[in-house]
Amino acid sequence: MGILEVKGVNKRFGGLQALSNVNLSVAENSLHAIIGPNGAGKSTLLNCFVGKLIPDTGSVMFNGESLLGRKPHEINQMGISRVFQTPEIFTDLTVMENVMISCFAHRDGAFRLHPFETVAHETDIIEQAEKMLLDVNMADKRNMHSASLSRGDKRRLEMAMCLAQEPRLLLLDEPTAGMARADTNNTIDLLKEIKEKRDITMAIIEHDMHVVFSLAERITVLAQGTPLVEDTPENIKGHPKVKEAYLGETV
Amino acid sequence: MDAIILQILNGLDKGSAYALIALGLTLIFGTLGVVNFAHGALFMIGAFVAVTVQRLLGLSFEQIDPDKTDFLGNPLKVKMTYVESWFGPEVGGTIVDWSVPVAVIIAIPIMLLVGYVMERGLIKHFYKRPHADQILVTFGLAIVLQELIKYFYGANPIQTPAPSVFKGSFDFGVLVGFDPNAIIYPYWRLVYFAFAAVVLGGVFAFLRYTTFGMVVRAGMADRETVGLLGINIDKRFTIMFGLAAAVAGIAGVMYTPILSPNYHMGMDFLVLSFVVVVVGGMGSLPGAVAAGFLLGILQSFASMNEIKSLIPGIDQVIIYLVAIIILLTRPRGLLGRAGVMED
Amino acid sequence: MKLLGLSAKDTRFLLIVIFLTLATPVLLQPFPENSGLATFNAGYPDLMQRFAIFGIFAIGFNILFGLTGYLSFGHAAFLGVGSYTVVWMYKLLDYNVVWGLPLAVVTSGVFALLIGFVSLRRSGIYFSILTLAFAQMSYNLAYSVLTPITNGETGLQVYRSDAQVLLGANEPTSPHFFGLVMSKSTKLNLGDWQFTFNNGYYFTAIIAIIVFYISLRIFRSPFGLMLRAIKTNQTRLNYTGINTRPYALAAFVISGMYAGLAGGLMAAMDPLAGAERMQWTASGEVVLMVILGGAGTLMGPILGAGFIKYFENIFSKINDQILQGWFAWMPDWLSGLLIEISHFFVGKSWHLTLGLLFMLVVIFLPGGLVEAGQRIARLFKKKPPEDKDPGHHPQPAPHVAE
Numbered sequence: 001m002g003i004l005e006v007k008g009v010n011k012r013f014g015g016l017q018a019l020s021n022v023n024l025s026v027a028e029n030s031l032h033a034i035i036g037p038n039g040a041g042k043s044t045l046l047n048c049f050v051g052k053l054i055p056d057t058g059s060v061m062f063n064g065e066s067l068l069g070r071k072p073h074e075i076n077q078m079g080i081s082r083v084f085q086t087p088e089i090f091t092d093l094t095v096m097e098n099v100m101i102s103c104f105a106h107r108d109g110a111f112r113l114h115p116f117e118t119v120a121h122e123t124d125i126i127e128q129a130e131k132m133l134l135d136v137n138m139a140d141k142r143n144m145h146s147a148s149l150s151r152g153d154k155r156r157l158e159m160a161m162c163l164a165q166e167p168r169l170l171l172l173d174e175p176t177a178g179m180a181r182a183d184t185n186n187t188i189d190l191l192k193e194i195k196e197k198r199d200i201t202m203a204i205i206e207h208d209m210h211v212v213f214s215l216a217e218r219i220t221v222l223a224q225g226t227p228l229v230e231d232t233p234e235n236i237k238g239h240p241k242v243k244e245a246y247l248g249e250t251v
Numbered sequence: 252m253d254a255i256i257l258q259i260l261n262g263l264d265k266g267s268a269y270a271l272i273a274l275g276l277t278l279i280f281g282t283l284g285v286v287n288f289a290h291g292a293l294f295m296i297g298a299f300v301a302v303t304v305q306r307l308l309g310l311s312f313e314q315i316d317p318d319k320t321d322f323l324g325n326p327l328k329v330k331m332t333y334v335e336s337w338f339g340p341e342v343g344g345t346i347v348d349w350s351v352p353v354a355v356i357i358a359i360p361i362m363l364l365v366g367y368v369m370e371r372g373l374i375k376h377f378y379k380r381p382h383a384d385q386i387l388v389t390f391g392l393a394i395v396l397q398e399l400i401k402y403f404y405g406a407n408p409i410q411t412p413a414p415s416v417f418k419g420s421f422d423f424g425v426l427v428g429f430d431p432n433a434i435i436y437p438y439w440r441l442v443y444f445a446f447a448a449v450v451l452g453g454v455f456a457f458l459r460y461t462t463f464g465m466v467v468r469a470g471m472a473d474r475e476t477v478g479l480l481g482i483n484i485d486k487r488f489t490i491m492f493g494l495a496a497a498v499a500g501i502a503g504v505m506y507t508p509i510l511s512p513n514y515h516m517g518m519d520f521l522v523l524s525f526v527v528v529v530v531g532g533m534g535s536l537p538g539a540v541a542a543g544f545l546l547g548i549l550q551s552f553a554s555m556n557e558i559k560s561l562i563p564g565i566d567q568v569i570i571y572l573v574a575i576i577i578l579l580t581r582p583r584g585l586l587g588r589a590g591v592m593e594d
Numbered sequence: 595m596k597l598l599g600l601s602a603k604d605t606r607f608l609l610i611v612i613f614l615t616l617a618t619p620v621l622l623q624p625f626p627e628n629s630g631l632a633t634f635n636a637g638y639p640d641l642m643q644r645f646a647i648f649g650i651f652a653i654g655f656n657i658l659f660g661l662t663g664y665l666s667f668g669h670a671a672f673l674g675v676g677s678y679t680v681v682w683m684y685k686l687l688d689y690n691v692v693w694g695l696p697l698a699v700v701t702s703g704v705f706a707l708l709i710g711f712v713s714l715r716r717s718g719i720y721f722s723i724l725t726l727a728f729a730q731m732s733y734n735l736a737y738s739v740l741t742p743i744t745n746g747e748t749g750l751q752v753y754r755s756d757a758q759v760l761l762g763a764n765e766p767t768s769p770h771f772f773g774l775v776m777s778k779s780t781k782l783n784l785g786d787w788q789f790t791f792n793n794g795y796y797f798t799a800i801i802a803i804i805v806f807y808i809s810l811r812i813f814r815s816p817f818g819l820m821l822r823a824i825k826t827n828q829t830r831l832n833y834t835g836i837n838t839r840p841y842a843l844a845a846f847v848i849s850g851m852y853a854g855l856a857g858g859l860m861a862a863m864d865p866l867a868g869a870e871r872m873q874w875t876a877s878g879e880v881v882l883m884v885i886l887g888g889a890g891t892l893m894g895p896i897l898g899a900g901f902i903k904y905f906e907n908i909f910s911k912i913n914d915q916i917l918q919g920w921f922a923w924m925p926d927w928l929s930g931l932l933i934e935i936s937h938f939f940v941g942k943s944w945h946l947t948l949g950l951l952f953m954l955v956v957i958f959l960p961g962g963l964v965e966a967g968q969r970i971a972r973l974f975k976k977k978p979p980e981d982k983d984p985g986h987h988p989q990p991a992p993h994v995a996e
Contacts, residue, residue, distance in 0.1 A: 117816055
């Protein structure tokens with residue numbers, strides 16, 4: 001029984017069947033990649049996990065509880081964090097404040113009225129945030145305005161924000177999209193390091209095969225809204241069905 | 252039955268004004284992506300063009316009338332307008348009398364120019380800024396325009412009569428078989444409605460059947476793609492802004508016999524027109540027109556004594572109430588496209 | 595030095611604000627009574643009261659608009675609710691403001707809760723229109739069917755026939771706070787200078803200081819941090835497990851309570867309440883104040899409120915005689931021309947100046963007067979300037995959460 005169990009999920013947009021009968025099981029503490037050509041339904045599937053979309057039929061269970069019909073913040077509070085394709089951070093705030101918001105959300109839940117406490121006095125939150133920044137090698141940039149960070153740093157910051165919540169499942173939506181090779185390799189190393197340091201399940205949607213084969217323990221190949229195969233990276237590499245799905249694209 | 256028809260008729264002229272202003276608002280929003288809080292001011296400027304034209308036509312000089320003498324036997328000085336002296340008393344008198352329709356013709360180039368200057372001088376710098384900034388800067392502009400009008404024309408409403416042919420009312424009820432005096436309707440309101448119908452029809456035909464209109468509609472649907480085709484959409488959008496300004500302006504000109512122009516009429520109509528746009532759906536042209544008439548008619552129904560005694564105060568709040576319900580249940584508005592500003 | 599849970603910097607900041615507020619009657623009276631510049635004095639009780647009251651209104655509005663970016667065009671409704679509540683307490687109990695003011699805060703808070711709950715289901719321009727619609731509804735109703743409560747166009751006021759059940763035999767017959775009559779002043783003559791110390795001003799000023807302190811604490815709190823995060827990126831906040839709506843609603847209610855308090859204080863200075871206080875142009879005025887001063891900064895709303903109310907007073911007072919006095923040294927044709935041009939901007943045309951100024955600020959100076967101050971400070975210092983408003987830099991970022 002995986003931590004994330006997807007059974008018989010269908011999703012239709014007008015005349016387009018975006019997902020048809022998707023079954024997927026992500027094992028706890030694994031690093032599971034979902035790959036597939038453009039338009040295969042990867043992002044639609046991910047949006048069904050985070051509460052942005054509701055599947056027409058089927059079930060999505062996390063840790064034995066259904067995710068369907070829950071709002072994004074409720075799903076996050078259950079232990080699922082998400083990294084976006086383009087980093088979503090609070091650009092008006094400093095790096096430190098960005099991470100502290102995650103720490104507050106983790107400690108206080110979805111809403112707590114605390115208008116007369118002082119941020120500067122929340123020593124454990126500050127300590128925790130500093131530790132997170134240290135983990136992603138950004139401690140020296142703590143007081144910088146996050147709008148002025150480089151793209152790679154924004155990605156690191158977003159990662160730190162997600163990890164500060166100590167999620168059980170981390171969803172990554174093409175985390176290296178639009179990055180130069182050096183940055184991509186840095187991100188791979190960062191993800192590996194994160195995976196080694198803590199008990200965390202990661203599900204990654206990725207286009208770049210280099211990233212996928214450096215990281216994934218299991219791979220699901222999605223094509224035209226349906227899973228084709230699910231296997232280990234070694235077996236996927238030479239799989240004829242995968243080649244067929246990617247015809248014209250280099251594997 | 253006759254009461255219902257009367258209320259529908261009463262709602263038509265107000266609805267026409269709402270529809271004409273809202274059309275421009277939604278056109279500007281759909282094409283330029285700008286929320287224009289100064290659009291009511293354009294309506295007001297139009298109304299004051301009518302006032303100005305009336306005053307200009309009324310300019311007169313004193314002349315000694317050889318045929319008349321006062322009671323002492325001295326020759327009598329009479330006032331004569333320049334127009335009358337140029338075109339003769341008959342034609343000149345008619346022109347003076349028809350100052351409002353004359354003002355429509357004069358208002359069109361003026362409003363196009365005002366719209367052009369506004370767009371090039373101010374609005375264009377706010378395309379990329381957030382909606383709140385657009386609201387704020389156009390709100391500031393609306394205040395400035397309103398105060399300028401107040402400075403030059405004073406704070407009191409100025410009477411601007413319709414041509415004398417259209418003065419008075421007619422018995423609409425008799426025409427359709429009701430008792431006399433059941434449905435009395437002023438002529439000018441009917442003129443206003445017909446005028447609005449022609450303008451609205453003209454704008455829709457323009458957008459539907461001309462190449463220019465097609466490009467603009469394509470730009471409303473997907474600005475970037477049209478840009479990629481190598482069409483200079485910005486220039487066309489500037490012209491659209493001028494057009495929207497002209498529509499609001501002539502709507503204001505023609506409205507003057509119904510409501511004596513005052514400096515705050517722009518703001519008054521702006522708030523209601525925005526509600527109309529939201530109810531109809533941001534960026535939807537048919538939505539703006541439909542919602543304009545719908546709300547105009549609803550408002551006049553709510554002012555019926557029977558309804559007022561049933562729900563006290565309903566006439567004061569009906570429009571806002573409808574807007575609130577629509578916004579909460581169907582944020583895209585009555586005829587708005589799915590996905591356009593639905594948050 | 596640290597006081598009241600504030601950092602040393604904030605304590606210094608608060609002390610400066612307290613000093614400036616308490617010394618206002620002296621500071622705003624820099625010119626001798628008989629000098630030509632006396633026009634620019636602003637130490638009159640009536641005007642100073644307005645500084646404090648609109649300061650409170652703007653500080654509250656800034657908690658909503660400045661922090662969360664939600665642009666409300668309906669806050670004047672709460673101002674009106676506050677005023678009506680206080681006048682009703684005069685009518686029912688007595689002239690002691692101690693009954694009405696807390697109740698004004700509570701009733702406007704309840705109104706804000708209802709209106710905010712509905713309006714916050716939408717964001718961006720739809721939120722603005724919803725608040726506008728609610729405020730216009732309240733205004734129209736106050737003028738029509740609610741006349742038994744609001745006294746319609748005449749405005750609500752106290753009549754001899756009113757119950758006033760708590761009114762004692764020797765009690766003052768104008769608003770007071772346990773005998774401290776608001777309209778009473780003490781005048782102090784020092785040479786050519788005359789200073790007026792008014793009870794009402796000090797009463798509002800002390801309340802203003804207290805609510806400023808509260809807003810300072812909110813700015814520095816985790817709650818304030820969340821509000822700023824709402825302005826920046828609601829999507830990320832949702833995916834960080836935060837439910838943004840109750841936070842925004844709390845900000846809306848708090849700012850509504852500030853508005854109610856300000857409205858209540860208006861009635862405490864002058865025992866009247868009229869529906870025109872609820873019109874949307876009045877909501878627009880507080881937006882102007884906050885933007886002009888600097889939205890999202892601590893000092894901005896106070897500066898904006900003071901600036902607008904001061905120049906409204908001065909500009910309205912300037913007439914031809916004064917203008918002629920200024921331009922007397924010029925050749926006639928030039929002074930005549932200048933007087934003609936000035937007509938556009940002074941006297942009754944003050945709103946034109948205000949509108950122009952507002953446009954200029956939105957176009958060139960989105961951070962308002964606070965940003966202007968920072969820019970000037972930067973010119974004089976080589977090193978990066980010490981922030982006038984620690985903790986939050988105004989950004990030319992979206993004002994509305996979209």
